[in-house]
Amino acid sequence: MTPRLLEIENLDVRLTAGRAARPILDGVSLHVGRGEAVGLVGESGSGKSVTCRSVLRLLPEGAEAAGSVRVDGEDVLTMSAARLRDLRRNDVSMIFQDPRASINPLRRIGDFVTEGMRAGGMSRDDALRRAAELLESVGIREPRAALRRYPHEFSGGMLQRVMIAGALAGEPRLLLADEPTTALDVTTQAEVIAILTGLRGERSMGLLFVTHDLELAAAICDRVYVMYAGRIVEAQTAGGLFDRPRHPYTSGLLAATPRLESDRPPRGVPGRPVSLAEAPAGCAFAARCAHARPACTRDVPARREIDGAHVACLRAEELSHD
Amino acid sequence: MTALPLHRRGFLAPLARVAGGDKLVTAALAVLTVLTVAAVLAPLIAPHDPDAVDLSATLSGSTPDHLLGADQSGRDVLSRLIFGARTGLLGPLVVVLVSTVLGTLIGVSAAWHGGAVDAVLSRAMELVFSFPALLLAIILVAVLGPGPTAPVIAMSVAYAPYVGRLARSVALREKGRPYIQAYQVQGWSGWMICVGHLLPNIAPLVLAQSAINFGYALMDLAALSFLGLGVQPPAADWGAMINDGSQALLQGAMLPALAPGAAIVITVVAFSTVGESIADRVARRER
Amino acid sequence: MTEYALEVENLRKSFGGQVAVDGVSFSLPPGGSLAVVGESGSGKTTTARMLVGLERPDAGRIRVGGRDRSAAARGRATRLSRARELQMVFQDPYLSLDPRVSVAQCVEEPLRLHFAMSPRERRARRDELLARVGLGGREADALPRRLSGGQRQRVALARALATEPKVLILDEATAALDVSIQAQILDLLAEIRRESGVGYVFVTHNLALVRHVADDVLVLHQGRVVESGPSSRVLTAPEHPYTRLLLHSVPRPGWDPARIAADRRALATESKESS
Known part of the structure; x- marks a missing residue:
């Protein structure tokens, strides 16, 4: 059996003792197949970004990781620094939320897009030619001229395209997108997503799309993982998630999302997210859950499969959420 | 830093707490505490009268009686060093106090009012910036006569724009934050908002700059004394001591030149360390 | 004449030759709720800031209960009376509270400025306001950094309500919050409006919010009002192509980003040709 493109197994990430009461990530397992688009959804502090970054071994300062993160069967957490550089350059790319904070403002766009290729030994002219092609593919007009311009001459949406072009330079098999459209306007978001999904289809890249927006994840992903307080609480197909959410948190999130076509007002989930300073026993969501039983605050629910969905809820079998 | 082991944990523990456990900052705070105590208690702890002449010990090097030796005139170097800490610290203290108050006033006014007020105040600061501080001091000495007054006034003026520029930029950032705007919307006057909310929030950064300035002012004033423009002989002063010792x-x-030189370097480094650590801590909190 | 709580006429503002707000007019009945919708650069935030006096309009009028507030406030009395007409809740809960001021102080400050109260009355009113937004004594003693984003936004709301304004400007007040928390705050806002009769101007980029928070909606594009009307009508039968584009852009099942991108380009060419 050929290994999966990305396979995260039982990933724990914790800060050194005293700096946090609970692990940032607690037994996270997920996988992305070749050419598959996978959503990773959660609110602030859920650990979705940390999970995403761990694929490039970008861990929070002073954090320790256990478990495994394998790209094509190779463990990222244990590989040599040289191999890791190689991986970041050729196999896995990442785009970030705020393009303005992630692109060096003092260097030209051309430098940004070509730096990976140049480091890989490509000649300057070849790299520039390739960069112009990439910029064209993300919908930047007059790409030759754009290469000579500076980041401040671009709008946020245009700069996010530049970042996508830079990420595609190494022809990665896996693209990690950490809230790539959160800082953009809705119409710009649609445009950037159109480019992203188009390119993904053309190149059959795997995509791990991190977002707080369930609707957005469902609109572009095949499968969606839902995270809460460092754990994955539910994994399902995008359609299944909306039709039949299995975890009370997922259904709470769906009910809280304001919808254009529904007159039903959004319903909040009572309480607030678990901070790193709190370490509730049992299910982390129990304190906010309307269906919680005494057992919920005692036992950590194991993830199990029900009708094709993976759920970590003690009462998953008996509850049905609308 | 040989003085450190003499002090037991009882003295260092509170400093370490203030320093947030950072060894370098703890050491810097310890140096500054020792210096301050030495300056205040100089007559009690100095082994000799700083002006007493012991011709038999002239340029003797280190002896049990004169730990750091005696200078050309036979005066005890250690005692002069301890008394020198008084002028050495008092001068920069006045400079830092005056320049901090002046600079903050100018910087915050410029940031708050913006427009023409900002333009005038900013140009004024640039004007002072472009004028060498030492030259200003020399001119003032020519007008006011030698002694510590003219250099201290000159440095107070020269250092104000450093504080002012920083105060203006952090005040500008703070003014753009919604909590300040919320107070405006509540109907508070600009004066009340600045004094009650803006100043307390920019104070740590301004103080960090002032702590660093303290070291530089000390060095500048020592340089002026070295040139014979500051504290006049026979009063003990580090800058003048280097001159005598040269x-x-x-x-x-x-020893007569090296000891005051080392004292200056250690003091300047200590102030810079403390200033940087304050600035670091503010930066950490901002995140 | 004083039929409206808030009346805005032909508001105009430019920054260094760049027109940010261009002839914006609207009115809000007492206790009404109006959503001002637009993307970045639409002029929605500038409009909000002009309403509360953080920016001066170049032209146009702003009236609350018939009293004009377009010119700069002269003197303490005007400043205070204007503060009792309009208040604002800002977007970023992490920057909208003074980090050095406790929650209790934060709510007491406007009470001290605006009302002659004994300390006991003031404390009682403070507790009442905090309870109104769902905060108790434990939070009252805390500094803002001990609170979560949602709790901070509750504090900001209590502070804004302290002067008993006729209209509250909510400038993307829930945009920085998690979805599950945003819904809590929206709930709270609806409840407060029902009980106190305060009016809302809800500045937002999120069209999906509009029908749940506002009776009427105003769509801004490049500083101009392109469409306005009752929320239900504008959301179901939008007349302006830009409103349609905005509506289609909201992600949902069956969402087609490629088509939206094409529509957006078409609209951009159109507006370039017309100007």
């Missing part, structure tokens, strides 16, 4: 260097006696 002739002794030719005769092979290192």
Whole structure:
């Protein structure tokens, strides 16, 4: 059996003792197949970004990781620094939320897009030619001229395209997108997503799309993982998630999302997210859950499969959420 | 730093707490505490009268009686160093106090009012910036006569724009934050908002800059004394001591010039360390 | 004449030759709720800031209960009376509270400025306001950094309500919050409006919010009002192509980003040709 493109197994990430009461990530397992688009959804502090970054071994300062993160069967957490550089350059790319904070403002766009290729030994002219092609593919007009311009001459949406072009330079098999459209306007978001999904289809890249927006994840992903307080609480197909959410948190999130076509007002989930300073026993969501039983605050629910969905809820079998 | 082991944990523990456990900052705070105590209690702890002449000990090097030796005139170097800490610290203290108050006032006014007020105040600061501080001091000495007054006034003016520029930029950032705007919307006057909310929030950064300035002002004032423009002989002063001691260097006696030089370097480094650590801590909190 | 709580006429503002707000007019009945919708650069935030006096309009009028507030406030009395007409809740809960001021102080400050109260009355009113937004004594003693984003936004709301304004400007007040928390705050806002009769101007980029928070909606594009009307009508039968584009852009099942991108380009060419 050929290994999966990305396979995260039982990933724990914790800060050194005293700096946090609970692990940032607690037994996270997920996988992305070749050419598959996978959503990773959660609110602030859920650990979705940390999970995403761990694929490039970008861990929070002073954090320790256990478990495994394998790209094509190779463990990222244990590989040599040289191999890791190689991986970041050729196999896995990442785009970030705020393009303005992630692109060096003092260097030209051309430098940004070509730096990976140049480091890989490509000649300057070849790299520039390739960069112009990439910029064209993300919908930047007059790409030759754009290469000579500076980041401040671009709008946020245009700069996010530049970042996508830079990420595609190494022809990665896996693209990690950490809230790539959160800082953009809705119409710009649609445009950037159109480019992203188009390119993904053309190149059959795997995509791990991190977002707080369930609707957005469902609109572009095949499968969606839902995270809460460092754990994955539910994994399902995008359609299944909306039709039949299995975890009370997922259904709470769906009910809280304001919808254009529904007159039903959004319903909040009572309480607030678990901070790193709190370490509730049992299910982390129990304190906010309307269906919680005494057992919920005692036992950590194991993830199990029900009708094709993976759920970590003690009462998953008996509850049905609308 | 040989003084450190003499002090037991009882003295260092509170400093370490203030320093947030950072060893370098703890050491810097310890140096500054020792210096301050030495300056205040100089007559009690100095082994000799700083002006007493012991011709038999002239350029003697280190002896049990004169730990750091005696200078060309036979005066005890250690005692002069301890008394020198008084002028050495008092001058920069006045400079830092005046320049901090002046600079903050100018910087915050410029940031708050913006427009023409900002333009005038900013140009005024640039004007002072472009004028060498030492030259200003020399001119003032020519007008006011030698002594510590003219250099201290000159440095107070010269250092104000450093504080002012920083205060303006952080005040500008703070003014753009919604909590300040919320107070405006509540109907508070600009004065009340600045004094009650803006100043307390920019104070740590301004103080960090002032702590660093303290070291530089100390160095500048020492340089002026060295040139004979500041504290006048026979009063003990680190800068003047280096000047006196420089002739002794030719005769092979290192201590009379080296000891005050080392004192200046250690003090400047200590102030910079403390200032940087305050700034670091503010930056951490901002995140 | 004083039929409206808030009346805005032909508001105009430019920054260094760049027109940010261009002839914006609207009115809000007492206790009404109006959503001002637009993307970045639409002029929605500038409009909000002009309403509360953080920016001066170049032209146009702003009236609350018939009293004009377009010119700069002269003197303490005007400043205070204007503060009792309009208040604002800002977007970023992490920057909208003074980090050095406790929650209790934060709510007491406007009470001290605006009302002659004994300390006991003031404390009682403070507790009442905090309870109104769902905060108790434990939070009252805390500094803002001990609170979560949602709790901070509750504090900001209590502070804004302290002067008993006729209209509250909510400038993307829930945009920085998690979805599950945003819904809590929206709930709270609806409840407060029902009980106190305060009016809302809800500045937002999120069209999906509009029908749940506002009776009427105003769509801004490049500083101009392109469409306005009752929320239900504008959301179901939008007349302006830009409103349609905005509506289609909201992600949902069956969402087609490629088509939206094409529509957006078409609209951009159109507006370039017309100007």
